[in-house]
Amino acid sequence: MSKQMKPIDLRKLAKNFSEEKSKEDLHWQRNDAKFRAVHQRCSTYDDFRNIVAAAHLRPLDRNETLTLERQSLAWNQPAGQNSSPSSSQIILPSESSLLPQINTFSTPKNVIEFIQQWRRIPNDMKLDYLHQLKNLEHIFQTDIPTDLLHDLSLLYHENSSSNDAELIVNILTNLIRSKRFEIIKSFLTKKDQSELDLLFSRLCTFANLRFSVFLLRKIYL
Structure with a gap:
């Protein structure tokens, strides 16, 4: 005869889950703080320790x-x-002093490091940050940040320079080579497609980029 199973204590289970969730949240908060402290080039170990200790604030x-x-x-x-x-x-x-400075960020080795840095950079500094990246194809080789295409559409304006236009075209070209490009493309909403279409129209104002933009539009849309 099988033994009768004891009833599950839902309160205890919820408490244990809450405690483990809090521990996991604190772990990732401190891990992110370590990246931030390294990028800020703390002058002493005490400064590094204080940033990590205050990660939950x-x-x-x-x-x-x-x-x-x-x-x-x-x-x-x-x-x-x-x-x-x-x-x-x-x-x-x-x-x-709380705003991150572009020169405090090291070149990201992969898309995870890119996302960690990208989300901490103010919008008016993001194009400058992208100009400094030299290994775009390697960064986005395995994945594409879900909000990057949307951000690129917002960052590039009609009065942007030709250097900014060439940068955007270069990024869009490198994203095509990502292993997850087709998946990301399949999840583009009508709004996303409309924003990209507007972006391509603005990029076409530069004659030297029109053919590249024409090909990119065919691939993305």
């Missing part, structure tokens, strides 16, 4: 910053929590 939003300026009080709190300001004071760095 979320940045202050604009309303909180304005409130702190009025009260002359600086504070922070764990990410995902909405607790009230603590009485302990922490000196906050200036806003400009």
